[in-house]
Amino acid sequence: MTFSDLPPVLGDALTERGYEKLTAVQSAVVESEADGRDLIVSAQTGSGKTVAFGLAMGGQLLADGEAVPYGIQPLALVIAPTRELAMQVSRELRWLYAKAGARIATCVGGMDASKERRSLRGGAQIVVGTPGRLRDHLERGALDLSALKAVVLDEADEMLDMGFREELEAILDGAPEGRRTLLFSATMPKSIIALAKRYQTDALRISTVGDDRGHGDISYQAVTIPPSEIESTVVNLLRFHEAETAILFCATRDAVRRLHATLQERGFGVVALSGEHSQQERNQAMQALRDRRARVCVATDVAARGIDLPTVTLVIHVEVPRDAEALQHRSGRTGRAGKKGTAVILVPYPRRRRVESMLRNAKIKADWVNAPTPDAIRAQDRERLMETLLAPVDADEEDLALGRKLLETRSAEEIAAALVQAHRSKMPQPEELIANTPEARREAQQERHRPGFENTVWFRMDIGRRHNADPRWLLPLVCRRGHITRNEVGAIRIGGDETFFQIPTNIADKFDDAVKRTAKDDDKDRPVHIERSEGGPREQARRNKGPRNGPRNGQGKKPYRKAQHKDRGPKNDGDGGKVRPGKWDREKSGKPAGKKPVKQRGPRVERGKAKFKHRKGGAQKPD
Template sequence: MTFENIPPLLDEALTARGYTALTPVQTAVIAEEAIGRDLVVSAQTGSGKTVAFGLAMAPQILDGGLVSLAREPAALIIAPTRELALQVSRELMWLYAKAGVRIATCVGGMDASKERRTLNQGAQIVVGTPGRLRDHLERGALDLSALKVAILDEADEMLDMGFREELEEILNATPEGRRTLLFSATMPKPIVSLAKRYQHDALRISTVGEDRGHGDISYQVCTVAPPDIENAVVNLLRLHEAETAILFCATRENVRRLHASLTERGFNVVALSGEHSQSERNQALQALRDQRARVCVATDVAARGIDLPNLSLVVHVELPRDAEGLQHRSGRTGRAGRKGTAVLIVPYQRRKRVESMLRGAKIEADWIKVPTAADIRAKDHDRLLETLLAPVEVEDEDRALGAKLLETMSPEDIAAALVRVHRSKMPQAEDMLDDGSRE
């Protein structure tokens, strides 16, 4: 399939990746009125904005459809976290692979000397976090004198994290005539101020409505007595049996405690928080992608920049700070047209605060009771029947073993044993101290 206003080499990459149509934000940034201009883009997480700015900056990267031979970077992408920067690099690598573009990634927690060598060898695109980029800039390893386009991804989050000084130092080192693209899920006053200072005649693009911000996420809220929170987590995991789930906690200590508790109960679980090294984070994410682990317990460090295709359940074990935090956490699921569920576990005394947060985020949520052990047994029964009744290819060796079993056991006993083995692999549901009926 051929896409309009896209260089042939990028068109080929999109087709090879299975793209049949562009998302609203991807279409908007390459429209005629957007070409060559500064942009301020509001788009929900999961809307395909990484590919969007990859397409938007193509005229500045490719010279006549081919990669420029200049050693200094033509494009700079700044992201708030290591995970998001690494994800952006991975996306741009496949998008620009056929064009032969060299991409350098500069993030905290990685080998800085290796990054400097990569920059010295020449890269057309540099992706990094504010602190590490400023470090390379001050050491003379990063030369932005020939930069043609600067992109701030999740700009609102970078300002929330206190990176204004780093961003200003980096942008002040770029040429006056470069394009500046601001991508932000929300547009608070600090973002508007940043746009006025570093952009000229910027085109405002908002695709929040078109991207159906919450359209693919089903929100649920369950109120519990505080001592029941951990039991509620267990029962929610067991009810959904999600291929991949993320549980959000407020602190590193709570991540450690919940991770240990779920591991003891028999869940395949990994942890992500600020205390983990980049290598440990990469290993945890790979375990989730490989399905060696199905549950991730995390602080908000995982709320941005983590893209797990099979993630279908997000549980807010501890409440986010505000409506924006709720959206960013929940936005880890329901991505790229897939359906997802986000569940908030709310202590009774904090119900009013959650109601206010949901109104602020314009989210309609279903208030539900925590699933009981009986609910989970019924769900397990249905899942087990579905699994066992599904058609399978049986090998001769399996048939021979089945025949031998039938010589010593009745079909009913064999079926019961099969069910018992299947159930033994599942963590036990918890009995709630409170039945969830209290208002």
């Protein structure tokens, strides 16, 4: 197929890459109306924006329509928010402009800056980088923008959200006036519009985002779960879908670290991406996903804009996204280039209303489903296993000879069973989950108590968070004072000024006696008082707070201020001291009681004139 409206070198590159037609955003930027103009482009994630702005700036880069002219100064600059996205953009532009002979330099944080400076000095027609590193090269004189003809801001809204406004303004202020500025993003908030008004001239607005913001190739599912079963649900979802590549999004680096360790222990091929990883570690993780050595990636939102793998068919929001925009960008890692994908949101019970509101704002229709059960996973395994084992294979003579030898020693049924077992041994076992019913959740909560702690007594210590209380030294203290082991201590609840802990009822009296005997041996600088607590931390908190609608002064009376408002009587300090007259006294005496007496002073106007006598020829005497 030929692309007649494009320069021949770009059309040939698209054909060799397997493109049959342009996407909506790619077609829009090469229309005659958009030729040479500044653009504000809003398009869905995964709609081909990178190739789109590569085609859009072809008129500025290709002097004769065939090749990029050689020069030391760059002709085009592409700014991306993250290292992963910048490197992805570089890869896309390399094959697109390979036939045109364009040299591309990538400048991102975490890489060797001196090597990047050598690449810039050697001459690069296209420079791709992150805002911080580009500004650093600009200030050091390594990046010369004097010959720049086009500037592209990819995912500009994300760069502003990440706090790169100052860096972007410094770069754009350093670019020549006549350059072409292209803003590409999945969303266009007010901050982007303000940036466009400042740095663009007569910009053409292009939007290929329809009324339905949800990606048409992505099916959304919401799974309600107990907060304690997030990791188990993730395991079952991965086993149920068996996606070619899956991305799991967490909110923090610690959450990524924990989930990565859990899945690795369960036998999944998994890599991690977060801000704490170096660029080399990120590159290795991405290469493992491309080589299929790993099928699962656990990442923070920093990776939401930089992962472009066509094999991603499953996205799991392990932690609820912060807003609808984050949900859109996370989910956009799947369903790319016309392929189907699934995005699953794990919703703890207390956060269901928030997620429902987020989905409404994003205009996304999600199916509320239960987490996959082990039976459902085994059924899926049987279907996949039958499909795999019955697929035709090209066996050589050595394999056939070994098969005939196996048939001589074992029956066909035994060989088939061994083959099935070999396949199943590679699969992690699914998790037993709490059924999504109130009764099942209550029963499971009761069953999860530690053996021997069904009947316990609460004890209290007079130290808490304000005294730097921590279980690491509280537990040895309790064991030492009560002559027990750590296995005989139940739940520990640390409050602000006190700490509660459980002791089994059968040893509570023995523990209480030991605590009283060892009180003398406790630390003399800060002796810790330990005693029984009736009702535990909840009952104690209820007592401290008092009844919600009852009397507050402990004497069966309404609050004094409320009674005062009712009868308008005098306000007394309660000890027979000075009474500050209220409205009742003022009405009886006729005097403005309750106010401080006004100090008698001379005429204010005359004082003012006397003070500034030099302005009008001296002070005036009072009448």
